[in-house]
Amino acid sequence: MSTPATQRSTGTTASPIRVRDAIRALPAYVPGARPGRDDVAKLSRNALPFPAQAAVVEAVARAAAEINRYPQMAGDSLVAALAARYADKGVSPEQVVVGTGSVALIQHVLDTVCDEGDEVVLPWRSFEAYPICVAVAGATAVKVPVTADGRHDVPAMLAAITPRTRVVMACSPNNPTGPALTAAELRQLADGVPEDVLLLVDEAYLDFVTDPAVGDALDLLAEHPNLVVSRTFSKAHALAGMRVGYLIAEPGIIAAIRSVATPFGVALPAQAAAVAALEPEVLAETARRAGVVAAARARVIGVLRERGWTVPDAQGNFYWLAVGEETAALNEHLTAAGVLARPFVGDGVRVSVGTREDDDRLLAALETWTGSRA
Numbered sequence: 553m554s555t556p557a558t559q560r561s562t563g564t565t566a567s568p569i570r571v572r573d574a575i576r577a578l579p580a581y582v583p584g585a586r587p588g589r590d591d592v593a594k595l596s597r598n599a600l601p602f603p604a605q606a607a608v609v610e611a612v613a614r615a616a617a618e619i620n621r622y623p624q625m626a627g628d629s630l631v632a633a634l635a636a637r638y639a640d641k642g643v644s645p646e647q648v649v650v651g652t653g654s655v656a657l658i659q660h661v662l663d664t665v666c667d668e669g670d671e672v673v674l675p676w677r678s679f680e681a682y683p684i685c686v687a688v689a690g691a692t693a694v695k696v697p698v699t700a701d702g703r704h705d706v707p708a709m710l711a712a713i714t715p716r717t718r719v720v721m722a723c724s725p726n727n728p729t730g731p732a733l734t735a736a737e738l739r740q741l742a743d744g745v746p747e748d749v750l751l752l753v754d755e756a757y758l759d760f761v762t763d764p765a766v767g768d769a770l771d772l773l774a775e776h777p778n779l780v781v782s783r784t785f786s787k788a789h790a791l792a793g794m795r796v797g798y799l800i801a802e803p804g805i806i807a808a809i810r811s812v813a814t815p816f817g818v819a820l821p822a823q824a825a826a827v828a829a830l831e832p833e834v835l836a837e838t839a840r841r842a843g844v845v846a847a848a849r850a851r852v853i854g855v856l857r858e859r860g861w862t863v864p865d866a867q868g869n870f871y872w873l874a875v876g877e878e879t880a881a882l883n884e885h886l887t888a889a890g891v892l893a894r895p896f897v898g899d900g901v902r903v904s905v906g907t908r909e910d911d912d913r914l915l916a917a918l919e920t921w922t923g924s925r926a
């Protein structure tokens with residue numbers, strides 16, 4: 553691969569300490585670009601184009617008065633609030649673990665079940681943090697290509713399972729390609745994964761889904777004690793800066809993951825923010841905003857398709873322009889027009905849904921693009 557993501561991050565050091573080979577070979581995580589100037593449309597990190605809600609900010613301010621104290625060790629109040637939120641899905645507090653963002657929790661899952669040389673089956677292209685987490689756990693990523701329209705290839709993923717497979721990962725909606733697993737696909741995956749292999753379904757963008765055929769992995773928990781569902785406060789809840797995510801699974805797996813997770817991991821203001829984000833009025837506004845984002849997504853993609861672009865189904869707050877070899881050129885074109893997107897060299901450009909103004913800037917920039925329309 554020739555992406556910047558393969559640059560070695562830790563390979564050269566003046567220190568005599570021997571860094572594990574798996575760590576020396578890690579690709580650097582390349583976050584979406586930060587703006588170098590003010591007048592740019594920042595569509596590179598899939599963050600919500602709205603600030604956190606006032607009630608959440610007030611909860612953080614109140615929590616600031618207590619930060620000389622440790623937070624609750626395992627975030628019991630937040631865990632209880634999450635269990636209450638999903639009570640209709642039969643979720644109890646011992647089925648929930650919270651952590652410093654879902655990426656940290658995904659790492660904990662892999663550290664909990666993988667030994668050196670074990671295999672983790674994952675869709676590709678998908679979230680770039682996955683192969684890094686797998687490598688840190690000492691395991692081997694088995695990447696199963698997504699289909700031409702950016703969907704998980706469920707039969708191919710099931711066929712990739714070997715006796716060394718310990719985890720199968722899914723991302724629904726898939727970052728960066730956009731489609732989500734239907735309820736039927738989720739069921740096919742869950743039914744096909746052997747019961748002693750952990751199935752991790754990352755639903756970071758589920759709040760933005762509008763297609764009624766898309767599944768909710770929580771509905772499969774009762775039948776599948778090997779299933780772990782990952783969600784986050786970073787996207788629809790507009791709390792990316794607070795770093796809070798959570799997992800829901802069978803109590804035995806959750807207990808094992810808790811023993812791996814950093815004690816007192818979620819900071820006191822972050823716990824307060826997440827609890828406040830689960831208040832009914834705040835949740836209602838979060839759902840309304842997710843609807844606004846989904847409508848903006850439909851508008852932009854509608855315009856692009858009218859112009860002849862092929863855009864895969866987009867169920868998150870982003871869409872995928874699979875221009876392949878022209879990715880770097882398209883990204884430069886967008887940057888010159890004041891639009892920061894997220895290029896994956898050789899594959900395509902992911903664009904987040906932004907404000908109306910941001911989206912219009914993106915549409916104007918693409919109007920003068922003369923290259924491939926994916």
Ligand SMILES: *Cc1c(COP(=O)(O)O)cnc(C)c1O
Nearest residue numbers: 653654655679727756784786797
């Ligand atoms: C943004 C994102 C997350 C969220 O990560 P946090 O660590 O909770 O901020 C998880 N999974 C995917 C696929 C994402 O794109």
